[in-house]
Amino acid sequence: MRAPAMAAGARLAAATTLAIATLALAPATARADRPAAPPAERLGLAYAAYDDGDVDRAAALLDGIDDAAVVNDDYLHWLRGQVELLRGKPAAALAAFRLLARDKGSQYAAEVPWRIADCEWELGHTKAAAKAYGKLIGTAHAAEHADLAIVQLRLAEAKRAAKQTKAARAAYRQLLLDHPAHPAAAIADRRLVALGGEAAARLSDGDRLDRATTLTAQHLWHEAIAELMLIPDDVGGDLGRRRTYWLGETLFKMRRRYGDAGKLLLSVYPQMGGSAAEAMFHGARALSRADHDDEAITWYRKVVATYPRTAWAQEAQYLTGWLEFNRGNYDAALEPLKEVLRRYPKSKWTDDALWFLGMSTYLRGDLDAALDYLTKLAAHGGALEGGKGRYWKARVQQRLDRKDDAIEGFRALIQRYPFSWYALLARARLGELGVTVGPFGVDDPKPRGPSIATEVDEGLADDRLIAGVDELIAAGLGVEAGDELRRGEAGFVKRHDRGKAYAMVLDRYRRAGNFSRPWMLAIVRSGNALSGPAEGTARIWWEHAYPRAFSELVEKWQDLGDNPDYYLYSIMRKESGFDPHVLSYADAQGLLQMIPATTRRVADTLGLEYDAGQLYDPEFNVRTGSWYIGHLLSKFKGQIPIGAGSFNSGPRPVMRWLDKNGDRPIDEFVELVSYTQTREYMKKVTENYARYVYLYGGTVYDQPLTVDAAYRDDAITY
Numbered sequence: 083m084r085a086p087a088m089a090a091g092a093r094l095a096a097a098t099t100l101a102i103a104t105l106a107l108a109p110a111t112a113r114a115d116r117p118a119a120p121p122a123e124r125l126g127l128a129y130a131a132y133d134d135g136d137v138d139r140a141a142a143l144l145d146g147i148d149d150a151a152v153v154n155d156d157y158l159h160w161l162r163g164q165v166e167l168l169r170g171k172p173a174a175a176l177a178a179f180r181l182l183a184r185d186k187g188s189q190y191a192a193e194v195p196w197r198i199a200d201c202e203w204e205l206g207h208t209k210a211a212a213k214a215y216g217k218l219i220g221t222a223h224a225a226e227h228a229d230l231a232i233v234q235l236r237l238a239e240a241k242r243a244a245k246q247t248k249a250a251r252a253a254y255r256q257l258l259l260d261h262p263a264h265p266a267a268a269i270a271d272r273r274l275v276a277l278g279g280e281a282a283a284r285l286s287d288g289d290r291l292d293r294a295t296t297l298t299a300q301h302l303w304h305e306a307i308a309e310l311m312l313i314p315d316d317v318g319g320d321l322g323r324r325r326t327y328w329l330g331e332t333l334f335k336m337r338r339r340y341g342d343a344g345k346l347l348l349s350v351y352p353q354m355g356g357s358a359a360e361a362m363f364h365g366a367r368a369l370s371r372a373d374h375d376d377e378a379i380t381w382y383r384k385v386v387a388t389y390p391r392t393a394w395a396q397e398a399q400y401l402t403g404w405l406e407f408n409r410g411n412y413d414a415a416l417e418p419l420k421e422v423l424r425r426y427p428k429s430k431w432t433d434d435a436l437w438f439l440g441m442s443t444y445l446r447g448d449l450d451a452a453l454d455y456l457t458k459l460a461a462h463g464g465a466l467e468g469g470k471g472r473y474w475k476a477r478v479q480q481r482l483d484r485k486d487d488a489i490e491g492f493r494a495l496i497q498r499y500p501f502s503w504y505a506l507l508a509r510a511r512l513g514e515l516g517v518t519v520g521p522f523g524v525d526d527p528k529p530r531g532p533s534i535a536t537e538v539d540e541g542l543a544d545d546r547l548i549a550g551v552d553e554l555i556a557a558g559l560g561v562e563a564g565d566e567l568r569r570g571e572a573g574f575v576k577r578h579d580r581g582k583a584y585a586m587v588l589d590r591y592r593r594a595g596n597f598s599r600p601w602m603l604a605i606v607r608s609g610n611a612l613s614g615p616a617e618g619t620a621r622i623w624w625e626h627a628y629p630r631a632f633s634e635l636v637e638k639w640q641d642l643g644d645n646p647d648y649y650l651y652s653i654m655r656k657e658s659g660f661d662p663h664v665l666s667y668a669d670a671q672g673l674l675q676m677i678p679a680t681t682r683r684v685a686d687t688l689g690l691e692y693d694a695g696q697l698y699d700p701e702f703n704v705r706t707g708s709w710y711i712g713h714l715l716s717k718f719k720g721q722i723p724i725g726a727g728s729f730n731s732g733p734r735p736v737m738r739w740l741d742k743n744g745d746r747p748i749d750e751f752v753e754l755v756s757y758t759q760t761r762e763y764m765k766k767v768t769e770n771y772a773r774y775v776y777l778y779g780g781t782v783y784d785q786p787l788t789v790d791a792a793y794r795d796d797a798i799t800y
Contacts, residue, residue: 643712
């Protein structure tokens with residue numbers, strides 16, 4: 083199976099000399115090329131051969147292409163250069179890259195100087211290559227175009243070759259510090275030993291600390307901890323304090339041993355200078371995450387008292403009240419949240435403080451006070467913040483028997499933010515009050531938004547951008563076609579009628595297999611089309627904003643779990659924006675953002691082999707994700723917001739929340755979810771689902787107000 087396609091620039095990152103030296107190339111095949119194959123097809127076959135490691139076949143295919151016969155001659159020159167470099171023919175590669183360098187508008191423009199330097203190095207022109215690398219290594223985005231560890235190694239090698247021994251040792255040593263986890267570091271270590279003996283390669287405790295901070299910045303937590311452990315426990319002075327600080331920071335950031343992280347950070351914060359407030363704050367945060375909330379609150383208060391003018395103090399003041407709220411101590415939450423408004427009225431925590439003040443007073447039965455806070459929040463914009471304030475303001479009015487005010491508030495919310503989580507709740511509450519409204523809050527809603535051509539004008543295909551994109555699509559290079567379209571999109575729209583141009587752009591993205599960019603365009607360029615019925619030209623915007631992306635895969639595998647129609651699209655839209663190459667901070671991967679550890683268990687259940695990188699294959703991702711997501715939903719009785727929340731947080735926290743608050747209505751239950759990310763995730767996925775059901779199912783989703791707190795006692799606890 084061919085690996086998932088990636089942009090040509092991404093392919094390039096692996097083509098360093100170190101990779102070349104160790105790359106196992108597939109043997110040349112004896113397949114005969116079809117002489118009549120069109121240039122675009124040959125270009126695509128050459129890329130496929132290159133991706134498979136069959137560089138001899140790629141070279142043969144490229145030899146049959148006339149430069150003048152392709153629109154994307156920069157792709158042709160780039161691939162020729164790469165192939166010849168991998169075949170050990172740097173002179174031929176250099177010629178190709180120099181031709182490419184003439185095209186200043188190519189996507190490779192910033193990259194070509196690096197490849198030319200690579201060729202010079204392979205040709206033995208060490209001084210010329212080193213001079214070029216020296217100029218390039220400090221430029222913006224250098225890491226996007228080269229393996230900087232290899233570049234540093236080559237610069238050190240050039241100094242060694244010039245018998246600049248002292249400078250070479252310094253360069254090798256810097257490589258050890260800057261790239262401790264890279265294979266080139268082992269080469270640098272051997273060179274240092276050769277140049278000065280074991281002592282020259284020996285790292286000081288300070289060096290190890292520098293390496294650890296680098297590894298932490300690269301999210302290589304375990305490697306960072308290993309480096310820190312090589313520094314003696316009894317090392318004193320500033321180095322000892324910094325070791326303790328970075329050990330605490332690394333444990334905190336790797337989400338392990340929070341209790342230890344808190345103790346370490348709080349033991350050294352007074353000596354950390356400009357990092358003292360951060361150290362104290364993170365120490366308190368770590369204690370909270372280790373479920374030592376009373377200690378955390380005490381330390382949050384110390385942050386505010388000791389460093390009152392810092393951003394850490396603002397957050398600490400808010401978290402003091404937030405922690406009390408999450409523990410159900412609504413009375414105790416009030417004063418610290420009020421202090422946020424008094425002490426830090428312009429901080430980014432103001433809206434959150436207003437919200438939790440409103441909910442604290444609501445849950446303790448002080449409805450008049452709740453109404454005051456929620457009225458202030460309702461004045462803010464946005465479907466989540468403003469919608470939240472509007473909904474709960476109307477909900478309080480409903481409980482205060484101010485029926486007319488409540489009905490007016492619920493109606494206005496639906497009209498302002500149709501299909502949002504709060505609009506869905508508002509429709510349900512109106513039903514309680516005997517009022518039936520449609521999803522847009524009015525009896526006869528009208529389509530909205532800017533006009534767009536309903537048919538693609540193929541006359542625009544003569545535009546050079548579209549001609550090039552079509553050629554890449556014909557070559558099977560869909561990712562690259564999408565990249566080129568993205569680069570030229572704005573200019574294309576300016577050159578042509580706007581409605582026709584967007585119709586063409588959206589069509590070509592879809593042909594390229596790109597659902598992500600049309601989704602973003604529909605959100606940004608559709609005006610208010612998504613706030614009205616999906617009729618006429620507005621439906622075009624709707625269908626790109628809520629696409630049935632990878633539908634053949636979803637339809638093939640969704641029955642592996644109890645996934646209702648459109649549910650997987652709703653998850654996919656929230657998780658990846660339909661981009662199969664997405665990698666999250668938490669190592670979630672691909673269309674449905676599956677975690678590797680979870681996927682291994684699912685793959686075992688399904689009898690599938692799992693290897694690193696498979697989650698970037700859309701079919702494997704959808705297949706395993708469908709099973710897992712569907713089984714989570716059935717575990718929680720098909721309740722959309724709760725099933726979705728369990729995918730975000732894992733099922734165990736949801737089980738705890740149901741045990742604690744499952745007797746509350748769904749609006750209160752969701753707001754009491756203690757994980758902020760999960761709480762907002764539940765809301766957004768439910769909105770996505772409601773929109774998909776409306777758009778493609780022709781029905782209006784009714785969000786139940788009651789919660790079924792009973793969940794299946796099964797093996798899905800991961």
